[in-house]
Amino acid sequence: MNAIMEATNLTVAFPGTVAVQGVTLSIQAGETLALVGESGSGKSATALALMRLLPASARILSGRVRFEGTDLMGQPAAALRRLRGKRISMIFQEPMTSLNPVMSIGGQIAEVLRQHESLSRKQARDRAVDLLALVRIPDPARRYDEFPHNLSGGMRQRVMIAMAVACNPRLLIADEPTTALDVTIQAQILELLDGLRRQLSMAVLLITHDLGVVAQWADRVAVMYAGRIVEQTTAARLFQGGGPAHPYTRGLLVSTIALDAGKHYRHARLHEIPGTIADAAGAPGCAFAPRCPGAHSDCLHRPPPLEEVGPGHLAACFAPLSNGRLSSSHGDDDALALG
Amino acid sequence: MSVSPPTLSPAPSIAMSTGEPEANHLSRRRLPRAILRNPTALAGLLILLTFVALAVFAGVLYPQDPLDMVGAPLLWPGQDPEFLLGTDSMGRDVAAGLAHGARASLLVGAISAVIGLFIGTLVGAIGGYFGGVVDDLLVRLTEFFQTIPTMLLAIVIVAIAEPSIGMISLAIGVGSWPTIARLTRAQFRSLREADFVMAARSLGYGDARIIFREILPNALAPIIVTASVMVASAVLTESALSFLGMGDPNVVSWGNMIANGRELLRTAWYLTALPGGAISLAVLSLNLVGDGLNDVLNPRQRGE
Numbered sequence: 001m002n003a004i005m006e007a008t009n010l011t012v013a014f015p016g017t018v019a020v021q022g023v024t025l026s027i028q029a030g031e032t033l034a035l036v037g038e039s040g041s042g043k044s045a046t047a048l049a050l051m052r053l054l055p056a057s058a059r060i061l062s063g064r065v066r067f068e069g070t071d072l073m074g075q076p077a078a079a080l081r082r083l084r085g086k087r088i089s090m091i092f093q094e095p096m097t098s099l100n101p102v103m104s105i106g107g108q109i110a111e112v113l114r115q116h117e118s119l120s121r122k123q124a125r126d127r128a129v130d131l132l133a134l135v136r137i138p139d140p141a142r143r144y145d146e147f148p149h150n151l152s153g154g155m156r157q158r159v160m161i162a163m164a165v166a167c168n169p170r171l172l173i174a175d176e177p178t179t180a181l182d183v184t185i186q187a188q189i190l191e192l193l194d195g196l197r198r199q200l201s202m203a204v205l206l207i208t209h210d211l212g213v214v215a216q217w218a219d220r221v222a223v224m225y226a227g228r229i230v231e232q233t234t235a236a237r238l239f240q241g242g243g244p245a246h247p248y249t250r251g252l253l254v255s256t257i258a259l260d261a262g263k264h265y266r267h268a269r270l271h272e273i274p275g276t277i278a279d280a281a282g283a284p285g286c287a288f289a290p291r292c293p294g295a296h297s298d299c300l301h302r303p304p305p306l307e308e309v310g311p312g313h314l315a316a317c318f319a320p321l322s323n324g325r326l327s328s329s330h331g332d333d334d335a336l337a338l339g
Numbered sequence: 340m341s342v343s344p345p346t347l348s349p350a351p352s353i354a355m356s357t358g359e360p361e362a363n364h365l366s367r368r369r370l371p372r373a374i375l376r377n378p379t380a381l382a383g384l385l386i387l388l389t390f391v392a393l394a395v396f397a398g399v400l401y402p403q404d405p406l407d408m409v410g411a412p413l414l415w416p417g418q419d420p421e422f423l424l425g426t427d428s429m430g431r432d433v434a435a436g437l438a439h440g441a442r443a444s445l446l447v448g449a450i451s452a453v454i455g456l457f458i459g460t461l462v463g464a465i466g467g468y469f470g471g472v473v474d475d476l477l478v479r480l481t482e483f484f485q486t487i488p489t490m491l492l493a494i495v496i497v498a499i500a501e502p503s504i505g506m507i508s509l510a511i512g513v514g515s516w517p518t519i520a521r522l523t524r525a526q527f528r529s530l531r532e533a534d535f536v537m538a539a540r541s542l543g544y545g546d547a548r549i550i551f552r553e554i555l556p557n558a559l560a561p562i563i564v565t566a567s568v569m570v571a572s573a574v575l576t577e578s579a580l581s582f583l584g585m586g587d588p589n590v591v592s593w594g595n596m597i598a599n600g601r602e603l604l605r606t607a608w609y610l611t612a613l614p615g616g617a618i619s620l621a622v623l624s625l626n627l628v629g630d631g632l633n634d635v636l637n638p639r640q641r642g643e
Binding site for chain 2: 051053056078080081082083084085086089090092094097098099100101102103111112115116160163164
């Protein structure tokens with residue numbers, strides 16, 4: 001396995017806040033890495049930093065991003081433009097507004113092709129029709145000339161995916177691709193993405209806050225909290241094996257509703273993580289400490305480093321959990337509903 | 340933990356919603372029909388097309404130079420069937436003057452609007468898209484030009500240079516672009532944050548591409564509406580210049596027809612009334628077209 005994208009110690013600041021703090025992350029060729037976290041945890045900022053697409057107000061304070069062996073930080077704008085859409089592409093959360101409303105969907109796909117490859121209009125059109133078929137849009141030749149407002153949200157997201165994979169990228173960053181869609185469409189879109197990943201042998205960085213999605217589609221998981229990666233492991237290990245090592249991940253897991261566990265809010269209170277993500281803003285220690293059931297004095301003074309707690313399992317915690325349970329005396333709500 | 344989704348058929352047939360409520364954007368094919376359904380726009384368009392036809396076929400209808408003396412002076416309209424709208428104090432055909440004057444007026448209106456649109460769109464797009472120092476400088480430039488009245492600027496430019504159709508158009512265009520620039524800038528400032536612009540960046544499109552292919556087509560509706568009003572005010576400005584004797588002396592224009600008829604206002608009022616009516620009608624038609632386009636293109640005012 002070789003990493004196609006490696007971010008090292010990436011720190012991104014927006015005016016007034018540091019959105020991403022020392023994130024180190026690597027994506028292997030052909031895998032799906034899920035980047036999980038709640039709103040405001042820095043997932044999207046990380047993704048945009050990887051593509052060097054941060055808004056002008058944001059600053060990359062430190063860190064390196066290597067993609068296929070080249071350092072993206074030192075690249076001129078023109079070189080980055082040649083990469084974007086061709087070697088790395090991205091799909092966004094809002095399919096309703098991510099397509100240009102005044103251009104036909106087929107035309108938009110053909111544009112991408114003509115931007116990165118020297119194709120005639122006819123060739124680009126043919127390829128675009130093929131791509132519409134690839135993302136399973138029925139009757140692609142007729143759909144080519146339709147405008148975005150003629151399509152449903154799921155269909156528009158398919159068009160976005162077609163544009164993103166048009167030039168066979170090595171890495172596809174999917175920033176909450178299904179959050180705006182209803183659940184039945186969500187599963188279809190994720191299945192399509194996973195199929196395309198295999199078919200085109202590309203890697204997928206799947207940004208989500210939905211652990212159900214992670215469990216089903218991801219090979220590896222990185223959990224972000226307040227701009228830092230707090231845990232990184234394989235999906236198999238997190239959901240079937242040893243379970244989470246970081247209390248935040250455990251908190252996320254127990255606060256999901258597990259259908260097969262027969263739990264329901266009428267039978268038992270849903271678990272929640274007390275407090276909000278903003279509680280630790282500016283604090284010197286672990287950002288999760290104010291909300292952590294196992295926090296001790298160390299946690300308040302310096303942030304815990306991301307260290308190996310098991311094979312291929314990293315966690316940033318001074319008191320990592322073993323088997324999803326707190327090692328210390330806190331055992332009050334350990335009724336974990338792990339599948 | 341793992342929520343398994345229902346197994347899916349390989350080609351899901353998601354029902355296409357046919358009547359989506361937010362179908363704001365008129366496709367190119369539906370736009371003409373929407374204009375035809377709008378009585379205001381239709382009326383304006385018909386009057387305007389009549390003037391355009393008159394201007395285009397002026398040379399065919401009245402092949403003679405409209406400045407030539409062709410008949411007895413001061414014939415009233417209807418007095419001589421050869422000169423349907425009469426003749427002026429020099430025996431020139433008023434109808435021929437009106438037709439050729441339409442040519443001058445509409446030409447100046449169109450050229451100056453194109454010049455104004457070009458400068459205004461470019462300045463507004465660049466300022467609004469890039470922001471920062473570039474924007475600050477361009478806004479100052481726009482404000483500088485906005486403080487100079489178009490009419491005054493046109494008089495100065497025409498007085499310095501020679502009064503030809505091209506120079507008059509340029510003068511009016513240079514004086515009227517700030518409106519377009521401010522409008523375009525506002526559009527670009529909001530649209531540059533749009534999701535599809537972010538998506539375009541993620542696809543590797545360059546700035547020029549994003550400005551002209553992604554944002555501009557989406558910003559066009561209010562610009563087009565303003566442009567039609569700009570043509571109307573350019574027609575007025577040109578008439579005023581000609582009335583003041585600062586128009587092209589070799590070309591008949593509605594403005595100088597009024598100027599020539601002014602002295603005979605009490606005896607031969609038709610000499611001022613006819614070209615005056617033509618100006619009013621032309622300006623009215625352009626305003627009607629602008630209003631109609633606004634109704635058709637502006638989703639917020641449509642369909643209540």
